[in-house]
Amino acid sequence: LGPGLVGALAVFVPMTQFFSIVSVLLLCAAAATVAVGPVLMEPPSGLQTGWGRRIAHAVAAGWRAIQPHRLLRFALPALLITTTAWCIAFTLGIALLVREMPGADAQLYGLAIAAYGVGNFTANMVIGSIDVRRSGLVMYLGRIVLGLGYIGMALAPSPAWLMASACFAAMGGPMNELPTLVRIQTDIPPPLVAAVFRLRMIMDHGGILLGLLIAPSLMDVLGTVPVVALAGAMTVIVGIVGLYLFGGDVAPEPR
Numbered sequence: 001l002g003p004g005l006v007g008a009l010a011v012f013v014p015m016t017q018f019f020s021i022v023s024v025l026l027l028c029a030a031a032a033t034v035a036v037g038p039v040l041m042e043p044p045s046g047l048q049t050g051w052g053r054r055i056a057h058a059v060a061a062g063w064r065a066i067q068p069h070r071l072l073r074f075a076l077p078a079l080l081i082t083t084t085a086w087c088i089a090f091t092l093g094i095a096l097l098v099r100e101m102p103g104a105d106a107q108l109y110g111l112a113i114a115a116y117g118v119g120n121f122t123a124n125m126v127i128g129s130i131d132v133r134r135s136g137l138v139m140y141l142g143r144i145v146l147g148l149g150y151i152g153m154a155l156a157p158s159p160a161w162l163m164a165s166a167c168f169a170a171m172g173g174p175m176n177e178l179p180t181l182v183r184i185q186t187d188i189p190p191p192l193v194a195a196v197f198r199l200r201m202i203m204d205h206g207g208i209l210l211g212l213l214i215a216p217s218l219m220d221v222l223g224t225v226p227v228v229a230l231a232g233a234m235t236v237i238v239g240i241v242g243l244y245l246f247g248g249d250v251a252p253e254p255r
Contacts, residue, residue, distance in 0.1 A: 055202065062199025065192040071136055071246050072187070072196070075180055076203050078238050082143060082176075083207025085231035088215045089150040090116070091208075093228040094166065100224065101159050108159055115163035119170030127178045135179040136246025142175025143239030150232030154225045183251060 066072040094116075098109045132138050149169020156162035184196050218227045 058195070058198040059202055061192075061195040062197075062202070065188060065195045066199070069183075069187055071183060071249055072180070074242065074245060075139065075176075076196075076200055078242065079200065079203040080207045080210070082146070082235050082238055083204050084211040084214075085147070085150070085235045086173075087208050087211025088218070088231040089153065089228045089235075090166075090169075091212065092215045092219075093150075093224060093231065094153060094162075096219065096224040097153055097156065097162060097228065098159075101162065103159075112159070112163050112166050116166040116170040119167035120173055123171040123174040124178070127174045132179045132182070133251050134249070135183055135251045136242065136249030139176045139179050140239045140242030140246065142172040143242060144172070144236050145169070145175060145239075146172030147232040147235030147237075147239060150235060151229050152232075154229035154232065179251075187252070 062076075066076060094112055095109060098104050098112055101108060127138070146169050149165050149167075149172060152165030152168065153162055156165055180200075184193060184200070188196050215227065218230075222230075
């Protein structure tokens with residue numbers, strides 16, 4: 001919604017005023033948070049001291065929890081790779097691809113991001129409303145869709161092609177993420193679910209850190225289009241390997 005509004009209003013609203021609008025919205029969100037009041041939680045017993053030890057403990061506990069589960073044992077480390085590719089292709093890459101388009105402006109960028117949002121929202125609605133038993137098949141077809149969308153964005157000859165590719169790529173995200181979350185919640189014993197979610201967050205945010213660290217240097221050396229296409233190819237490879245290993249995986253019957 002936000003990027004779409006930027007695309008629609010950029011003709012009438014000066015770019016600097018969007019910062020003022022965002023500031024007001026963030027102040028409203030902060031006021032709502034303050035209105036809730038303090039929420040006090042007791043720290044769990046046996047909590048490690050020091051952020052380094054806590055991270056190591058979180059990774060080790062999550063990794064031990066997924067050892068009996070082949071699908072998650074592959075999916076969570078692979079998330080580091082695909083999130084790195086996502087940051088390269090989407091977080092940074094799409095803005096630079098738009099800039100290289102003829103007549104590029106904030107309106108086109110907003111519409112491209114909104115197109116991604118439309119694809120993501122649609123896939124969330126569809127995948128979230130069906131019972132996905134063939135988890136591995138859907139998850140890694142989703143990675144292939146995501147990667148092919150990135151490649152389409154990199155090779156887009158026009159703004160319309162770029163927006164269509166972004167919309168297509170976005171559909172692959174929920175195809176992987178929703179079945180993964182369902183399998184964590186249903187296959188992992190309840191006392192260990194939090195540890196697995198922590199591991200997932202560490203892999204996801206580690207990919208964000210890695211992607212934003214290496215993307216500028218890669219794009220400076222190779223150029224935007226090859227690097228975004230390479231991110232797409234990496235994602236497709238993860239999808240192909242995942243399909244080969246887990247294409248026949250079937251989720252257990254709900255208890």
